[in-house]
Amino acid sequence: MDAKTWKNPIIAWVDKRLPIFTMMQHDLVDYPTPRNLNYWWNFGSLAGIVLVIMIATGVVLAMHYTPHTQHAFESVERIMRDVNYGWLLRYLHMNGASMFFIVVYIHMFRGLYYGSYKAPRELLWQIGVIILLAMMATAFMGYVLPWGQMSYWGAKVITNLFSAIPLVGDAIVTWLWGGFAVDNPTLNRFFALHYLLPFLLFALVFLHLVALHTSKSNNPLGIDVKGPQDTIPFTPYYTVKDMFGLGAFLIFYLAFVFFAPNFFGEPDNYIKANPMQTPPHIVPEWYFLPFYAILRAITFDILFIPAKLLGVIAMFAAVLVLLFLPWLDRSAVRSARFRPIYKQVFWLFVADCILLGVVGGHPPEGVWVPLGQAATAFYFAFFLVIMPLLSFIERPRPLPSSISAAVTGKGVGISAHGVAE
Ligand code: HEM
Structure with a gap:
């Protein structure tokens, strides 16, 4: 829509000088969206x-929180008891973190299933991976803020991992801590960064959406849009569908907030941090458990590299490998719907991630050790061996000629590239 066509004179005046209304019309209303998108x-x-809920609740929580080791725990208790609706703000924020990871993990598995990381969406996917890393850093630092037992010991264990880096490891840990122990300077910088990173996330999400609207949405068939018959405008069709999804999601989210607010939490974090008393079992939040399992899976040195360093490398590699996914999977077909072998391996991979999560929640002893090692081996084999191999050995099923042909039931299989032959 052109600026001239805005009927409201104020909107027309603003838009002529700063075309935000034209942009919104273009990206939120007219945006031609594949007509076959499902709920994923x-x-x-x-x-x-x-993300918006987290920033809104976080900013108000910060108005009542004190980033000092002597006051942090009590300031959170005060929020829970004395601040008007403080309990609601805190429970929304605490459970919001878990919801964020549930939603984003599903979002990523969707991409993995339908091949949304493949050309031309490689950069869109990679920005997503950077978003995931920023989210993880934000969540980790946020968990330290209430200064409970698990906050303190979690921060200590995870920051200490960097000491495994040869030569400079100890110096890095001192630099991270801002001293020689996890103490007030550590808490202070974690608070500053926990406040900053969500705004960086916001900027990254903006880039993510620019990339999305440049390469356009993928769809469950994984074939390209061939013309206007394959798309519908984003508004009203997908705005309504997104609102319905939001309603369903809010029921799920608020059920935890109001009826089981500590379901995802750890009881030990209601005990104030005590550097003199190590909790019997230090566990991170559930969304880090698969990575925690990978960290602990390497129990042996390889040549001159100590097991601890290998574990740290494996944990970071588990996320970073995602950056290379568009080039590890060479299959010409995007959607798992048409990839009979990949479809099954995908579900094995989902099961493997859940298994890693379960392993991460148990102490590293007995059967959990070999189980964690096998699950870690499969995790990396999925990306580094199975994906590249399947690109060559799998015979994809024929693709429909177009999205419109498929949704109207006239889709006949044609070429592996989705191009009518
Ligand atoms: C704060 C976190 C994130 C936000 C707010 C976000 C937002 C969005 C939105 C609004 C879309 C379009 C709707 C949709 O396809 O569902 C999208 C698409 C996409 N996102 Fe994200 N995203 C996030 C994290 C991630 C992560 C962690 C990844 C992967 C590592 C990722 C990869 C993708 C891909 C590949 C698409 C295109 C999907 C398609 O068209 O099939 N995103 N994202």
Whole structure:
């Protein structure tokens, strides 16, 4: 829509000088969206809404929180008891973190299933991976703020991992801590960064959406849009669908907030941090458990590299490998619907991630050690061996000629590239 066509004179005046209304019309109303998107495509907008909820509740919580080791724990208790609706703000924020990871993990598995990381969406996917890393850093630092037992010991264990880096490891740990122990300077910088990073996330999400609207949405068939018959305008069709999804999600989210607010939490974090008393079992939040399992899976040195360093490398590699996914998977077909072997391996991979999560929640002893090692081996084999191999050995099923042909039931299989032959 051209600026001239705005009927409201104020909107027309603003838009002529700063075309935000034209941009919104273009990206939120007219945006030609594949007509066959299913509910798995709701999770991107849900993630965006959760990010806004996290920032809104976080900013108000910060007005009542004191980033000092002597006061942090009590200031959180005060928020829970004395601040008007403080309990609600805190429970929304605490459970919001878990919701954020649930939504984003589903969003990523959706991408993995439908091949949304493949050309031309490689950069869109990679920005997503950077978003995931920023989210993890934000969540980790946020968990330290209430200064409970698990906050303190979690921070100590995870920051200490960097000491495994040869030569400079100890210096890095001192630099991270801002001293020679996890103490007040550590808490202070974690608070500053925990406040800063969500705004960086916001900027990254903006880039993510620019990339999305440049390469356009993928769809469950994984074939390209061939013309206007394959798309519908984003508004009203997908705005309504996204609102419905939001309603369903809010029921789920608020059920935890109001009826089981500590379900995802750790009881030990209601005990004030005590550097003189190590909790019997230090566990991170559930969304880090698969990575925690990978960290602890390496129990042996390889040549001159100590097991601890290998574990740290494996944990970071588990996320960073995602950056290379568009080039590890060479299959010409995007959607798992048409990839009979990949479809099954995908579900094995989902089961493997859940298993890693279960392993991460148990102490590293007995059967959990070999189980964690096998699950870690499969995790990396999925990306580094199975994906590249399947690109060559799998015979994809024939693709429909177009999205419109498929949704109207006239789709006949044609070429592996989705191009009518
Ligand atoms: C704060 C976190 C995130 C937000 C707010 C967000 C937002 C969105 C939105 C609104 C969409 C379009 C709707 C949809 O396809 O669901 C989208 C698409 C996409 N996102 Fe994200 N995203 C986030 C994290 C991630 C992560 C961690 C990844 C992957 C590592 C990722 C990869 C993708 C891909 C590949 C698409 C295109 C999907 C397609 O068209 O099939 N996103 N994202």
